[in-house]
Amino acid sequence: MCFALFAQGTKESAASATEKVTLTMGSWRTDDVEQMNNLLAAYKKIAPNVDIKFQPTNPPDYNATLRLQLDSHTGPDLMYARSYATGQELFNAGYFADCTDIPGLMTNFTASNLAPWQMPDGRMFAVPFAAVSHAVYYNKDIFAKNGLSIPSTWEEFLSVCDKLQKAGITPLANGVADEWDILECFFLGMVPNFVGGASERVKYESGEKKLNDADFVAAYQAMADVAKYCPKGFESVTYNDSQVLFNTQKAAMFVDGSWTAGVYKDATFQWGVFAIPAPKGRKTAICFHPDMAITMNSATTHPEEAKAFLAWLCTKEGATTASKNLPVGYFPMINFEIKLDDPHANEFLALNAGKETDARFVWPALMDLYAPMNQAVIKVMRGEITAQKAADSVAALKK
Amino acid sequence: MPKQRNSITPKGRYWILYLLPALFFYVIFMAWPLLDSLRLGFFTGNTPATRSFIGFGNYVKLFTDETSRTRYWGAFGHTWYFFLINMVAQNCLGMLFAVILTNPTMKGREFYQTVVFIPTTFAVLVTGYLWKLLLNPVWCGDTLVRMHLGFLARPWLGDQSTALTCVALISCWQWMGIPTMMFVAALRNIPEDCIEAADIEGANAWQTFWYVKYPMILPVVGMITILTFVNNFNAFDVVFATENVNGAPSYATDLIGTLFYRIGIAGQHPIGIPDAGMGAAIATITFFVLMAGVVPMLKYTQREA
Numbered sequence: 212m213c214f215a216l217f218a219q220g221t222k223e224s225a226a227s228a229t230e231k232v233t234l235t236m237g238s239w240r241t242d243d244v245e246q247m248n249n250l251l252a253a254y255k256k257i258a259p260n261v262d263i264k265f266q267p268t269n270p271p272d273y274n275a276t277l278r279l280q281l282d283s284h285t286g287p288d289l290m291y292a293r294s295y296a297t298g299q300e301l302f303n304a305g306y307f308a309d310c311t312d313i314p315g316l317m318t319n320f321t322a323s324n325l326a327p328w329q330m331p332d333g334r335m336f337a338v339p340f341a342a343v344s345h346a347v348y349y350n351k352d353i354f355a356k357n358g359l360s361i362p363s364t365w366e367e368f369l370s371v372c373d374k375l376q377k378a379g380i381t382p383l384a385n386g387v388a389d390e391w392d393i394l395e396c397f398f399l400g401m402v403p404n405f406v407g408g409a410s411e412r413v414k415y416e417s418g419e420k421k422l423n424d425a426d427f428v429a430a431y432q433a434m435a436d437v438a439k440y441c442p443k444g445f446e447s448v449t450y451n452d453s454q455v456l457f458n459t460q461k462a463a464m465f466v467d468g469s470w471t472a473g474v475y476k477d478a479t480f481q482w483g484v485f486a487i488p489a490p491k492g493r494k495t496a497i498c499f500h501p502d503m504a505i506t507m508n509s510a511t512t513h514p515e516e517a518k519a520f521l522a523w524l525c526t527k528e529g530a531t532t533a534s535k536n537l538p539v540g541y542f543p544m545i546n547f548e549i550k551l552d553d554p555h556a557n558e559f560l561a562l563n564a565g566k567e568t569d570a571r572f573v574w575p576a577l578m579d580l581y582a583p584m585n586q587a588v589i590k591v592m593r594g595e596i597t598a599q600k601a602a603d604s605v606a607a608l609k610k
Numbered sequence: 611m612p613k614q615r616n617s618i619t620p621k622g623r624y625w626i627l628y629l630l631p632a633l634f635f636y637v638i639f640m641a642w643p644l645l646d647s648l649r650l651g652f653f654t655g656n657t658p659a660t661r662s663f664i665g666f667g668n669y670v671k672l673f674t675d676e677t678s679r680t681r682y683w684g685a686f687g688h689t690w691y692f693f694l695i696n697m698v699a700q701n702c703l704g705m706l707f708a709v710i711l712t713n714p715t716m717k718g719r720e721f722y723q724t725v726v727f728i729p730t731t732f733a734v735l736v737t738g739y740l741w742k743l744l745l746n747p748v749w750c751g752d753t754l755v756r757m758h759l760g761f762l763a764r765p766w767l768g769d770q771s772t773a774l775t776c777v778a779l780i781s782c783w784q785w786m787g788i789p790t791m792m793f794v795a796a797l798r799n800i801p802e803d804c805i806e807a808a809d810i811e812g813a814n815a816w817q818t819f820w821y822v823k824y825p826m827i828l829p830v831v832g833m834i835t836i837l838t839f840v841n842n843f844n845a846f847d848v849v850f851a852t853e854n855v856n857g858a859p860s861y862a863t864d865l866i867g868t869l870f871y872r873i874g875i876a877g878q879h880p881i882g883i884p885d886a887g888m889g890a891a892i893a894t895i896t897f898f899v900l901m902a903g904v905v906p907m908l909k910y911t912q913r914e915a
Contacts, residue, residue: 274882275875278656297881304660386748388768390858391879444747446768446859452748578881586860 232516233262237280237290239273240503243538250536254523261516263289281306281508288511289520292337292504294327295574302336308509310335313518315525323409324544327501327570337504338521340533341541344469344559345400345498351481353380353463365404365433365490372440375463382440384462386448387589394585397466397487398434399571403496404489405430408567416576422609423602429490431591431598438592446593469540469559476539484555486562499568501544583608648897650890656883668891682892684861685869688774692865693842695778701789701834703782708793709819723794727787734784738851741780742767767852770862777863781848785841789834796827832911836904843900846871855879866896 247265268276280286292298301307311334320339328337357378362368372382387393406426414420442448454474457465489495507517523529527547534543539553542560551557573581587601655661672678707726711719743749751763766776808818846867855872857864874889
């Protein structure tokens with residue numbers, strides 16, 4: 212037994228290029244097994260001796276499961292890393308390896324794309340993998356039939372909604388029953404239009420700007436204004452209901468995240484996306500949210516192989532292969548020009564051109580305010596509180 | 611002869627052997643985890659490596675921290691309301707159905723018995739999603755309007771004032787069959803001569819029920835009450851299926867079960883870092899609430915049994 216172990220040890224330390232190595236990869240993307248296996252198969256052509264096994268966990272359980280695995284030293288060699296605080300905590304605990312010196316990482320990504328997986332001192336704990344975007348899905352057939360065009364300001368957006376409603380069509384598919392979607396897709400999707408992008412966000416984080424200033428109140432007011440264009444009984448409309456309403460042409464528009472673009476691939480109508488427009492006089496910005504990154508276990512028995520894979524993701528070739536195998540609606544974050552195959556995905560990505568982008572407002576530093584902000588948005592939409600009250604209720608909780 | 615009898619008297623300790631297998635599994639899978647979760651309530655941190663003892667810290671935080679306190683007492687109140695609706699709607703109707711079903715002149719009894727019992731055989735997720743669609747004006751509004759019942763097309767599950775009542779009634783609708791069947795069984799066990807005697811004395815149906823039948827099925831009433839109490843204080847699935855684990859809308863349907871799940875098991879979306887110690891603290895309090903409710907109830911209703 213002992214001898215066998217020693218033999219194993221020496222074999223590993225002297226691992227030649229032909230030695231077979233198996234790495235495991237943890238993830239919360241249970242929907243992407245097929246795509247990831249394609250990606251990993253593509254990597255196998257480059258590194259024939261490395262076998263990477265994709266082992267995803269149910270999304271809501273990922274953080275807890277990963278934590279448990281890491282604490283008991285059974286963690287995967289490679290794994291998806293959550294952005295900001297959740298990821299930083301695992302790096303501080305010593306579980307994530309320092310990725311700063313992975314070739315290409317610091318040079319092939321913009322600062323804003325590195326930031327979500329960067330420690331305050333500049334060290335990186337993961338390689339950015341994919342981002343999601345937020346926009347308005349619209350039914351081109353209904354727009355054409357009613358002589359409507361894409362609104363370029365928030366005011367025009369409201370008048371488009373009004374015209375649709377007068378024509379007897381539910382303008383927006385959004386509901387509030389599941390709670391998270393109205394905040395993450397709609398409110399946080401449009402908030403940069405009202406309060407500004409990353410440069411302004413940090414002022415709110417530092418306390419220089421108040422979360423109940425006129426800009427924020429206007430954003431809550433915008434939610435109050437769209438409530439009447441949501442389906443009758445939107446209080447009971449779930450995220451799935453919204454998708455069905457849009458997909459069955461019962462609603463003309465749906466403010467949603469890019470990750471559902473694949474849902475409408477068999478739609479019987481023409482659809483497209485446009486940026487949630489900013490109020491008159493403001494610049495339209497896009498909520499382009501860093502979602503997935505991959506990192507390696509600091510205690511992996513095969514650090515060289517794991518690192519080589521991460522470095523591959525930082526190359527043009529690797530990023531292109533990865534992007535081709537990402538599900539529709541997930542976008543590469545690397546600087547290289549990458550052509551996506553899906554036309555709707557390209558449409559989504561094109562919205563970023565010439566616009567400022569930022570992560571979802573609360574993610575970088577104000578995650579504590581997620582639930583209160585979610586409730587404030589819902590209450591404003593129900594007409595239970597005014598926009599001012601909503602802003603005040605969130606601002607009061609800012610530490 | 612006496613020797614032979616000795617082997618089955620309590621003096622023989624053989625019975626312990628027969629108890630051991632059950633005791634082993636009971637201790638491993640019930641008693642030990644229960645005691646360990648009581649212990650866990652005094653710790654913070656999610657894994658053995660990061661866990662540290664904080665005494666009553668979790669309890670203090672639960673009742674002093676503004677958000678935790680609001681959520682806990684909210685869920686506590688909602689759970690009692692949920693229990694109340696279940697007692698009134700599920701158990702009283704169950705009793706009524708049982709009395710009707712045991713009426714000797716009743717026709718088609720088997721059929722109705724089956725109808726009442728069928729929902730209990732469905733999965734909660736199925737009935738939950740079914741009712742979620744039925745109570746949603748977006749999907750049922752048009753049909754209701756065509757039936758001249760347009761006033762019913764309301765977001766029942768999305769309105770704070772009606773959501774919890776609706777969720778409780780969905781639970782009642784599903785589980786009504788259980789108390790009904792238990793009451794039916796209990797009522798059938800009442801000796802015929804008691805009812806005949808009441809009849810001869812000139813008691814009407816109402817008097818027969820209150821003074822003869824009800825006292826005789828009191829132990830079953832107690833059992834049903836306890837089961838309802840325990841199940842309702844652990845209720846989670848029906849809210850999960852019809853609303854979400856946040857107890858939407860605006861925490862109006864947040865029960866102890868969903869609060870515990872959110873804090874102790876899944877963690878609050880979207881950060882998703884659970885606090886096992888705080889979860890255990892909530893579970894411990896629930897355990898004592900259940901004890902405080904069940905023990906007197908058992909004493910009161912089972913003394914004659």
